[in-house]
Amino acid sequence: MSDQPLFKVTIDNVTVEVPAGTTILQAARQAGPEVAPPAMCYYSKLEGSGGKCRTCLVEVSKGSEKDPRPMPKLVASCRTTVMDGMEVKNYTSERVLDARAGVVEFLLINHPLDCPICDQAGECHLQDLAYEHGKAGTRYEFQRRTFEKHTLGDKIQLHMTRCILCYRCVMVADQLTKKREHGVLDRGEHAEITSYLEKNLDNEFIGNVIDVCPVGALTDKTFRFKNRVWFLKPLNAHRDCEKCCGKVTLWNRGDEVFRVTARKDQWGEVEDWICNDCRFDKKKTSDWVIEGPREIARHSVISANKYIGLKKPTETIDEVIGKKPRLFMDINKVSGVNRKDIDLSLIEGPAHSIDFDKDK
Amino acid sequence: MNIQFSEEKLNKVKEIIARYPEGKQKSALLPLLHLAQDEFGGWLDVPVMDYVAELLQLKPIEVYEVATFYTMFNTKPVGKYLLEVCKTGPCMLNGSDDIIKYIEEKLGIKPGETTPDGMFTLKPAECLGACGYAPMMQLGKFYKEHLTKEKIDALIDECREGKAKIN
Amino acid sequence: MKLLLENAHIEGIRFFEAYRKHGGYRSVEKALKMSPAEIVEEVKKSGLRGRGGAGFPTGLKWSFLAKPEGIPRHLVCNADESEPGTFKDRYLMEFLPHLLIEGLITSSYALGSNATYIYIRGEYAWIPDILEQAIQEAKNNGFLGKNILGSGFDCEIYVHRGAGAYICGEETALIESLEGKRGNPRIKPPFPAVQGVWMRPTVVNNVETLAAIVPIINMGGEEYGKIGVGKSTGTKLISACGNLNKPGVYEIPFDLSVEDFIYSDEWCGGIPKGKKLKACIPGGSSVPILPANLLLTTAKGEKRLMNYESLSDGGFQTGSMLGSGGFIVLDEDQCVVKHTMTLAHFYMHESCGQCSPCREGTGWMWRILKNIEQGKGKMEDIDLLWDVQRRIEGNTICPLGDAAAWPVAAAIRHFRDEFEWHVLNPEEAQVRNFGLAHYADELLIQN
Numbered sequence: 001m002s003d004q005p006l007f008k009v010t011i012d013n014v015t016v017e018v019p020a021g022t023t024i025l026q027a028a029r030q031a032g033p034e035v036a037p038p039a040m041c042y043y044s045k046l047e048g049s050g051g052k053c054r055t056c057l058v059e060v061s062k063g064s065e066k067d068p069r070p071m072p073k074l075v076a077s078c079r080t081t082v083m084d085g086m087e088v089k090n091y092t093s094e095r096v097l098d099a100r101a102g103v104v105e106f107l108l109i110n111h112p113l114d115c116p117i118c119d120q121a122g123e124c125h126l127q128d129l130a131y132e133h134g135k136a137g138t139r140y141e142f143q144r145r146t147f148e149k150h151t152l153g154d155k156i157q158l159h160m161t162r163c164i165l166c167y168r169c170v171m172v173a174d175q176l177t178k179k180r181e182h183g184v185l186d187r188g189e190h191a192e193i194t195s196y197l198e199k200n201l202d203n204e205f206i207g208n209v210i211d212v213c214p215v216g217a218l219t220d221k222t223f224r225f226k227n228r229v230w231f232l233k234p235l236n237a238h239r240d241c242e243k244c245c246g247k248v249t250l251w252n253r254g255d256e257v258f259r260v261t262a263r264k265d266q267w268g269e270v271e272d273w274i275c276n277d278c279r280f281d282k283k284k285t286s287d288w289v290i291e292g293p294r295e296i297a298r299h300s301v302i303s304a305n306k307y308i309g310l311k312k313p314t315e316t317i318d319e320v321i322g323k324k325p326r327l328f329m330d331i332n333k334v335s336g337v338n339r340k341d342i343d344l345s346l347i348e349g350p351a352h353s354i355d356f357d358k359d360k
Numbered sequence: 361m362n363i364q365f366s367e368e369k370l371n372k373v374k375e376i377i378a379r380y381p382e383g384k385q386k387s388a389l390l391p392l393l394h395l396a397q398d399e400f401g402g403w404l405d406v407p408v409m410d411y412v413a414e415l416l417q418l419k420p421i422e423v424y425e426v427a428t429f430y431t432m433f434n435t436k437p438v439g440k441y442l443l444e445v446c447k448t449g450p451c452m453l454n455g456s457d458d459i460i461k462y463i464e465e466k467l468g469i470k471p472g473e474t475t476p477d478g479m480f481t482l483k484p485a486e487c488l489g490a491c492g493y494a495p496m497m498q499l500g501k502f503y504k505e506h507l508t509k510e511k512i513d514a515l516i517d518e519c520r521e522g523k524a525k526i527n
Numbered sequence: 528m529k530l531l532l533e534n535a536h537i538e539g540i541r542f543f544e545a546y547r548k549h550g551g552y553r554s555v556e557k558a559l560k561m562s563p564a565e566i567v568e569e570v571k572k573s574g575l576r577g578r579g580g581a582g583f584p585t586g587l588k589w590s591f592l593a594k595p596e597g598i599p600r601h602l603v604c605n606a607d608e609s610e611p612g613t614f615k616d617r618y619l620m621e622f623l624p625h626l627l628i629e630g631l632i633t634s635s636y637a638l639g640s641n642a643t644y645i646y647i648r649g650e651y652a653w654i655p656d657i658l659e660q661a662i663q664e665a666k667n668n669g670f671l672g673k674n675i676l677g678s679g680f681d682c683e684i685y686v687h688r689g690a691g692a693y694i695c696g697e698e699t700a701l702i703e704s705l706e707g708k709r710g711n712p713r714i715k716p717p718f719p720a721v722q723g724v725w726m727r728p729t730v731v732n733n734v735e736t737l738a739a740i741v742p743i744i745n746m747g748g749e750e751y752g753k754i755g756v757g758k759s760t761g762t763k764l765i766s767a768c769g770n771l772n773k774p775g776v777y778e779i780p781f782d783l784s785v786e787d788f789i790y791s792d793e794w795c796g797g798i799p800k801g802k803k804l805k806a807c808i809p810g811g812s813s814v815p816i817l818p819a820n821l822l823l824t825t826a827k828g829e830k831r832l833m834n835y836e837s838l839s840d841g842g843f844q845t846g847s848m849l850g851s852g853g854f855i856v857l858d859e860d861q862c863v864v865k866h867t868m869t870l871a872h873f874y875m876h877e878s879c880g881q882c883s884p885c886r887e888g889t890g891w892m893w894r895i896l897k898n899i900e901q902g903k904g905k906m907e908d909i910d911l912l913w914d915v916q917r918r919i920e921g922n923t924i925c926p927l928g929d930a931a932a933w934p935v936a937a938a939i940r941h942f943r944d945e946f947e948w949h950v951l952n953p954e955e956a957q958v959r960n961f962g963l964a965h966y967a968d969e970l971l972i973q974n
Contacts (some may be wrong), residue, residue, distance in 0.1 A: 054923070056921055105918070187692075187880050188880045189880060408823065429709040430710075431691035445718070486877065494768065
């Protein structure tokens with residue numbers, strides 16, 4: 001559409017030109033990951049998403065060329081469209097960073113922080129967000145919120161305590177399936193995701209709720225506790241599927257397929273939805289045509305060098321917890337895989353145990 | 361229990377749906393849930409909600425989502441008389457704490473509980489919009505204002521004798 | 528001067544006959560001879576400001592309404608009154624239902640709404656019957672329904688009952704609720720004036736605002752605009768409650784002083800048992816609490832009046848807001864910490880849970896306040912509380928976040944010593960309420 005007017009927007013001093021109707025967040029993503037605000041609830045492929053988590057708040061320091069007044073409040077960049085000549089401050093605004101630190105704190109006060117046993121660890125947006133904008137330690141002294149356990153069937157695991165109520169999974173069920181069976185019940189801090197009647201979610205595309213979940217609230221039961229994502233090698237693969245595009249990422253260890261997910265772009269969003277057959281049932285390498293390694297662009301420990309250049313906490317663990325931690329074992333002594341000198345992403349093809357053999 | 365509105369109620373349902381534009385029958389959800397709760401024992405059991413979903417051609421989960429959002433819909437059984445005592449700001453200033461405590465002692469139940477005979481449920485409520493007539497409570501459809509211990513005694517007696525008007 | 532409640536005492540005014548006999552429905556007769564644009568102009572001239580709490584100019588709001596061809600528009604009356612301390616709309620609907628219906632007909636005509644809805648809070652369970660009867664009476668007398676008074680204008684008014692959610696007083700949450708959904712506020716834009724109920728252009732106005740349309744049309748916008756002080760035009764209903772000799776609903780002129788309102792026998796008649804005035808929340812629980820000295824006089828030393836400008840004089844540092852007119856008075860024996868705690872619980876209970884600062888922050892504030900109130904608090908908790916409210920305010924989808932943060936902020940701002948006393952005297956804090964100096968009689972003006 002060449003006749004559409006282009007608007008000039010400046011985000012953290014980077015200027016881009018975008019079509020009218022683009023949101024600040026989308027414009028910022030075009031400008032590059034250095035200025036793009038984080039997003040926990042917004043998902044470009046889900047209609048009506050965004051606005052809820054408040055992590056993407058930015059400061060509009062100049063409204064537009066015509067009306068240069070700044071906006072008085074911070075705005076949710078995912079739901080605010082750009083104006084011509086708009087100037088936005090994201091990482092360059094103290095106000096934004098302070099508000100975002102507040103949002104991270106709010107999201108974490110009732111989070112169980114069970115990353116060590118959470119399957120999402122390593123590719124969790126909340127981990128990234130906390131690392132980049134959060135503080136070590138908590139000021140919350142009360143008991144964390146718990147929920148009654150609900151089941152969503154034998155393929156999808158629900159951990160309500162980890163949920164940040166982004167509503168993405170509800171939108172997936174609404175927009176990808178004909179009949180939604182789960183939703184957000186109750187309200188306020190008791191609001192929870194459930195099917196209310198312990199119904200199994202049953203739809204050919206419902207597995208996509210796992211991919212859109214930014215945290216470990218919805219995880220793949222067929223992969224549960226089987227491995228850590230950073231020990232796996234992501235591979236692009238495809239198969240002829242009559243239900244979906246059939247283009248997936250396999251998460252392999254050697255020849256073994258541990259998990260199948262949709263392919264995610266650098267913002268953590270899927271490129272195309274995949275069906276349950278591809279996700280849950282095709283767990284043999286021979287089911288797939290392997291295309292090659294998949295680069296994971298921006299997500300925590302599975303992407304190499306993700307945290308380079310970031311300011312890391314200076315406190316030692318002793319300072320944070322107020323005492324010397326008691327270590328049960330030195331993981332590097334007993335495990336062959338957690339070795340600093342081996343960079344998984346540098347290994348061509350699937351990683352095999354021989355790659356981790358110390359005496360190699 | 362047979363979950364089915366009477367002919368008369370079904371006409372009421374039709375009339376309610378007709379208040380909203382065509383195809384927007386979901387708008388009738390709150391009024392219908394009120395109607396169903398009054399009709400089927402003062403609370404919304406799953407079959408009741410499913411019935412309402414069917415009447416409005418909604419997915420059952422849409423009804424559960426709404427029913428659990430609003431405090432006036434009970435998704436668990438309640439006593440015949442639901443004593444909803446306001447405890448927010450202005451009522452607190454006028455002694456709602458004492459009123460709640462008095463009811464607790466008198467009926468031997470804690471907030472949220474129902475008496476063993478199924479007569480009374482005590483439910484502390486947030487502001488009911490009667491701040492100038494505090495302390496107060498809602499009993500069924502009506503407000504009981506300027507509460508005192510004596511008034512509570514009289515009210516509970518009325519309920520026990522079946523004389524209290526709630527609808 | 529009374530514009531709304533003048534006839535409230537008349538026997539049978541709830542019914543059409545008496546209401547009509549005392550001049551009712553004149554405004555409809557007059558309005559239907561005017562063009563809709565002329566009515567909007569009159570409302571603009573009147574300077575009427577929304578009576579629901581925000582005080583936004585009503586005429587301006589009406590002029591924002593989009594009017595695309597072929598798409599119906601709706602007027603929705605916000606009767607979800609649930610701000611603690613406010614009960615004026617209930618009074619209007621219960622005793623003067625026809626006044627609201629009259630205002631609604633004229634406003635519907637001005638906005639082009641053929642189907643108008645009254646969204647009333649579910650707890651006011653007996654009022655829909657009163658309103659529906661009034662609607663039926665108006666219909667029987669040709670003021671509602673098809674071709675009203677031969678003008679060619681059709682209008683139906685429907686009553687829609689909510690079911691217990693403070694958040695549905697927020698206009699976009701109200702719209703969601705009217706659509707049969709959870710009361711989750713929408714993310715704006717689009718604004719209701721463009722896409723409201725069923726994605727159609729919608730105006731949402733408070734009960735009292737719509738009732739005020741009646742005198743505006745009757746006397747003309749310009750005349751109405753002359754009543755009052757500055758940008759506070761007309762009169763205002765105040766719901767007076769808390770520790771007062773005569774709590775209730777009052778229609779006040781905007782030049783009334785706060786002091787007269789509390790102490791004069793014509794109004795609230797002072798504080799029971801001759802106790803001292805400690806503090807007051809002048810505009811519904813969400814607005815900042817003021818200690819007595821700052822309530823009666825502004826920081827500049829002027830008498831504070833019951834109007835938009837005077838009550839907000841000094842900003843949040845030394846002032847408050849008129850808000851919805853819920854006037855909550857605390858006497859010397861009341862504990863500000865405990866009162867703030869009950870309000871914090873209210874906001875926690877009423878948060879829809881959609882956005883993170885409000886969902887998590889409101890509960891956190893309540894828990895900290897509960898600890899302090901029960902004598903389990905630490906000095907750092909007061910600063911923490913301040914920090915939590917600061918990070919909720921302005922960062923949420925809808926104003927409930929601000930409404931939850933402001934009372935806490937103001938309580939700490941003006942009564943920090945009382946919070947500290949709770950921390951320092953934990954045992955005493957548990958057994959008795961506590962009053963501190965800031966009393967009106969002592970009039971300690973802080974600069």
